[in-house]
Each structure stands twice: as structure tokens, then as C-alpha cells.
Amino acid sequence: MKMQYYSASGYEKLRRMGLKLPAERMVRRWVAETEVNVGFCEHVFAALKQAMLDIPPEERCCALKWDEMSLMEREEYDVKTDVIEGFEDLGPLGRTERRANHAFVFCLNGLHAGNQWRTMLAYFLPCNNVSGSDIVRLVRQCIGKISEAGADLKMTVCDQGTSNGKAYSELGVSEDRPHFFHEGKKIIALFDFPHAVKNVLGLFRKWGKISAADKVVAYSDFTNTFRSDLGCATSNLLGHITEAHMWPNAFERMNVSRAFQVFSKRFASAMELARHSRAVRSETIPEIARFCRSMDKIIDACNSSSIFNENPAKRPLSEENPQVEQILVEFLSWAPDMKVCAKGRWKRPASFAGMVQTVRGILMLYRQLREQFPGFKLCTALCNQDSVEQLFSRFRGRGGSNPNPTCRMYLKNISERFQQFAFYNP
Known part of the structure; x- marks a missing residue:
């Protein structure tokens, strides 16, 4: 029944090849016997x-x-x-x-x-x-x-x-x-942490400025760096970034992976390179580069899906990987004060509070499981x-x-x- 569910045409092809399987009609009858x-x-x-x-x-x-x-x-x-x-x-x-x-x-x-x-x-x-x-x-x-x-x-x-x-x-x-x-x-x-990150980027894109760790960062640094890299013949750090990342339509804003690619250490390196080469003149680039690297770490730490990973930040929360817990603790040291400048006023939207609540909850959950079951390994992707x-x-x-x-x-x-x-x- 699993074979027929995933591909009815593939299932029928296997039957024509001589594999002895029930007819598709019979499978549908079996399914119909269960009243849901x-x-x-x-x-x-x-x-x-x-x-x-x-x-x-x-x-x-x-x-x-x-x-x-x-x-x-x-x-x-x-x-x-x-x-x-x-x-x-x-x-x-x-x-x-x-x-x-x-x-x-x-x-x-x-x-x-x-x-x-x-x-x-x-x-x-x-x-x-x-x-x-x-x-x-x-x-x-x-x-x-x-x-x-x-x-x-x-x-x-x-x-x-x-x-x-x-x-x-x-x-x-x-x-x-x-x-x-x-x-x-x-x-x-x-x-859901990935959706919270997407919402943070959406508000950043809409209002243009965010205050994080007592530093003000501007979204214009992202767009200026993107334009600079697009017209640069010697750099291709942002070859994976498109206009849908910078100026998405209503449907493209729903894409979570694009938010992860914007808040990445690769984009931070591109901004630092653009400032060093004087392609982009902005005094806030050092601050926004640090902000991107911090976001990149917390994104990795909250999306671990396997026990083994080359990236230390994407390993499960466990006693063997204390660096993951440290990333969550460091995030909670500055994220509760994060605000957005909306119409000239600094506000703290629900998306920011929800992201902090989620990280704090993951940390609380892991410590509770570690105390109850010593050696417990928590893949944080299971928390989304x-x-x-x-x-x-x-x-x-x-x-x-x-x-x-x-x-x-x-x-x-x-x-x-x-x-x-x-x-x-x-």
C-alpha cells in the first residue's frame, strides 16, 4: 500500500513487469475499509x-x-x-x-x-x-x-x-x-523557529532598521552589498542570492530558506569584503556582519537533524556537544533587547519575542530531558x-x-x- 500511495503509475509498472502485487482497485478497497x-x-x-x-x-x-x-x-x-x-x-x-x-x-x-x-x-x-x-x-x-x-x-x-x-x-x-x-x-x-526567523527578516526588510546588542543595523547594507557583488567581476560570494531574496513578492516572502541564506556568515563576509574594497561605504557594516554571524549560529543550533554533522553548531544538544548549548545561551544574552524602528519609534514585535521564547524553551526542554535521562541527545530540528x-x-x-x-x-x-x-x- 505504501508503494501505491507514493506512485500509482510506478506501482502499475511493477505489476506489468511481472511482480505479483494486488490490483490497484483491491488496494483502494483495503484503504476504504478504514473509516477516518x-x-x-x-x-x-x-x-x-x-x-x-x-x-x-x-x-x-x-x-x-x-x-x-x-x-x-x-x-x-x-x-x-x-x-x-x-x-x-x-x-x-x-x-x-x-x-x-x-x-x-x-x-x-x-x-x-x-x-x-x-x-x-x-x-x-x-x-x-x-x-x-x-x-x-x-x-x-x-x-x-x-x-x-x-x-x-x-x-x-x-x-x-x-x-x-x-x-x-x-x-x-x-x-x-x-x-x-x-x-x-x-x-x-x-x-516554529524557522518561521520566526522569516518573520524577523520580513520586519527588517519592511522598516529598514533593527537594534541588536545596543547597535543599530540597516537593511540597506544588504541591498547595497548585493548590488555591489552583482556588478563585481572578481567576487561571487553572493552568486546564490537573487532579487527574490532582497525584494520578494508576497509569495516569495514565505520561503524560509531565503531568510537563512540572508542571515548567513557568507553574506557577512561579502559585506566586509565590499567595505574593505570601498565598493560599499557604510559605518554600520561591522555591526551588521556580527549580527549575521550570530543569527547564522543560532539558525544552525536550532536546526540540527542528525547525530553526526561536520558543522559543530548543527549537532544535537547533548553532553558531547556543549558548544550548541553555549550558542543558545549567548543568543539569550542579547536577543531579548532586539527592537525594530517602525515609523520613527522603537518597538518590540511579537515575532522577536516569539523567537526568544522558542530558544529559551528549547534550552529549558533540553535541561529537563538531560536531568531525567542522562546522555539524552536532542535534535533541535524536531522542535519545529x-x-x-x-x-x-x-x-x-x-x-x-x-x-x-x-x-x-x-x-x-x-x-x-x-x-x-x-x-x-x-
């Missing part, structure tokens, strides 16, 4: 409970993540269930007559670097966005079910959307207090939303490019996903 209703999927929690019995306690530590993707508004009749699909449905919170245009998903990820398991727990079909109070109610219900399944939930992760910010505020989470309590248990609450984004990209890629599926298409993909990947390793 909107809300919490009980058979997934049953599979999770069984899986938790076979792994040691340190590998049961996990993170709850949620996100939304847009859907096409369209009503379709399901003959099997005698239900018109396409209306808002929040599972235990009820169904309304409004058209659903989003899908809201809960996923669970293991935090141990040696066993990065993941599973999808629930989905809902809201109209526009789920409100902050509804998110709190759903999150608390989900945490209860996770605890009953035997998993050890340590943290939650979401993006910095308005509803998520309100939900965290209702839970008592703040920049200085990146956690909340559920039935006496402490849960670390984080925002990459797994949920990858899940959405697979949904959009079913049947070719389908960026906005209907509710019925989405339900079909969900059924196939639950049938084949109730509990799996990436």
Missing part, C-alpha cells in the same frame, strides 16, 4: 499505545504540533456515509453550516535523536481559522489522549499565527515563561514544524500539483495516510 472521521482518530491512539510498549522511556518523549493548510470551498456528497462534505467540522466541538476552507491537523513527533518516530493524531475542517479558545480546548483534549496512550509529552509547537498567539496567552505562556501546566505536568510551549509541512506537501502533491484540494480530496488522502502510516519512522 473528523476529529481524534481512535485507532491511531490505539496503535500509539501499542507502540509505546515496545520502546524505552527516553524514546517515548514527544512533541505535539499543529498547523493549518487552505482548502477549496466545495460541497460534495459522500454516498457511503450519506453526508455532504465541505462544511465546517471541529469534531468534538461540533459541526456548522459554514463552508470549510482550511484543514487543521495535530501531529506527534518523537524527540529522541535515535528514534525520530512520528504520527498524525487528528484533523478538523474549520471555516477560516480555529479560534484561540477552541485551540486550547482541542489541545487539552489531545494531551489527555496522548497521556492515556503512554507517550511522554514534553512540548507543543505551532506557528506565530494570531489564533495560536491567543491560545498560548490563554494557557499562560509568555516570552519569559515558555511553558504551561496540564493536570500538574509542565509542558514547554514553542513557536518541518514534519507537518512535509505532510501537507505530500497531500498537495497527490495526483500531481494540487495546492488547494477540496474537503473530499483531503479526506481521501487522510484515509490513505492513516491506513498506511498510523505509526512510522521518517
